[in-house]
Amino acid sequence: MRIAIKCFATLARFAPPAGFVELPEGARVLDLLAALGIPENEVKLIFRNNRHTAVETVLADGDEVRLFPAVGGG
Amino acid sequence: MDAAxxxxxxxxxxxxxxxxxxxxxxxxxxxxxxDALACGVTPAPWVRSAHSIDGAAQERLARARVAVVGAGGLGGYVIELLARMGVGFLRVVDGDAFEETNMNRQLLAEPATLGRSKAQVAQERLARIAPLCAVEAHSVFVDQANAAELLGGVDVVLDCLGGLDSRPLVHAACAAASVPVVAAAVAGWTVLVGAELPGKPGISLVWSDPFASDAEGQLGSLAPAVAMAASLQAAEAVRYLTTSRFALAGKVLHADLSACTFSIYHMSEDE
Structure with a gap:
């Protein structure tokens, strides 16, 4: 299945150039992070189809995932 | 007052x-x-607001009490904008003093204010630009002992802090005092802004782990991102003060100014 992915701020360096990743059916957000080589402890916010979610969430074909680190500057 | x-x-x-x-x-x-608004008369400083902020809304702003925590990057602009919109009372809380590294983005950081209390400098600025606004300046950091006093007795709190450390304390104290919060954070060109009603999940999830690595440490904090975040905060606070509604309650608006893209995310996991 194809997952669209965007990575922001310090995670931008992990974003795949094509903007998507192919994963096997049943893959979770954790598997997506592993496929992109993103350390889990660098990810603070995960959004799946514009809604906050957890690393254990099982993804579905066509999902859009966005990842953020902790952002605190002011 | 004599209306005539x-x-x-x-x-x-x-x-x-x-x-x-x-x-x-x-x-x-x-x-x-x-007194003027009660007679249907607009004080001259607000004439250019009057067609978008009607008399009743301007009166609500004039009666509003707002606490701004942090008078640095976000807070400097938020204070400026809320005062110019006609908010009647601002409590400014910041235990920090201006230093040269603030000058890339903080409205009130200038050679003459280096080394001076941010809260005090903000109060002086407000006396010059918005004489109709009453100001209370507290040159202290929010902590467990003073949080209830500093964050209570207001209609809304603006979290304009920098860093992750003291944000959870501020949001917990606001929830305990049943005061809604409008918060923002910046890292490089990344802007996050959201509002939070007491007891409901929202933008404070961003800061739930005070030991996380703050992206600001690697990307810094840029003036256009800070000013934009502050502007969105001020608009959201004014919306709440005049209509009792947020546009961003339980949501986070994300602006990526490196690509000029904007998104809104829901912070609850439920549909």
Whole structure:
């Protein structure tokens, strides 16, 4: 299945150039992070189809995932 | 207050179709902005707001009490914007002093203010730009002991802090005092802004782990991102103060100014 992915701020360096990743059916957000080589402890916010979610969430074909680190500057 | 005296000093602005009164005339009569608004007269500083903020809304702003925590990057602009919108009371809380590294983005950081209390400098700025706004300056950091006092007794709190450390404390204290919060954070060109109602999940999830690595440490904090975040915070606070509604309750607006893209995310996991 194809997952669209965007990575922001310090995670931008992990974003795949094509903007998507192919994963096997049943893959979770954790598997997506592993496929992109993103350390889990660098990810603070995960959004799946514009809604906050957890690393254990099982993804579905066509999902859009966005990842953020902790952002605190002011 | 004698309405007839206010109406006698008021002038009709025929182009804008509203009655206005100069600050000097109000002072001369010993009257305040609320006295003028009660007569359907707009104090002159707010004339250019009046077609978008009607008399009833302007009166709500004039009666509003707002606490701004942090008077640095976000707070400097938020204070400026809320005062110019006509918020009647601002409590400014910041235990920090200006330093040179603030000068890339903080409105109130300038050579003359280096080393001075941010809260105090903000109060002086407000006295110059918004004499109709009452200001309380607290040159302290929010902690467990003072949080209830500093964050209570207001209609809304603006979290304009920098860093992750003290944000959870501020949001917990606001929830305990049943005060809604409008918060923002920046890293490089990344802007996050959201509002939070007491007891409901929202933007504070971003700061739930005070030991996480703050992206700001690697990307810094850029003036256009900070000013934009502050502007969105001020607009959201004014929306709440005038309509009792947030646009971003339980949501986070993300602006990526490196690509000029904008998204809104829901912070609850439920559909």
């Amino acid at each position: 005296a206010i109406l006698a000093r008021a002038r009709r602005d025929p182009r804008r179709g509203i009655s206005t009164i100069a600050m000097a005339d109000l002072a001369d009569l010993g009257a305040g902005p609320l």
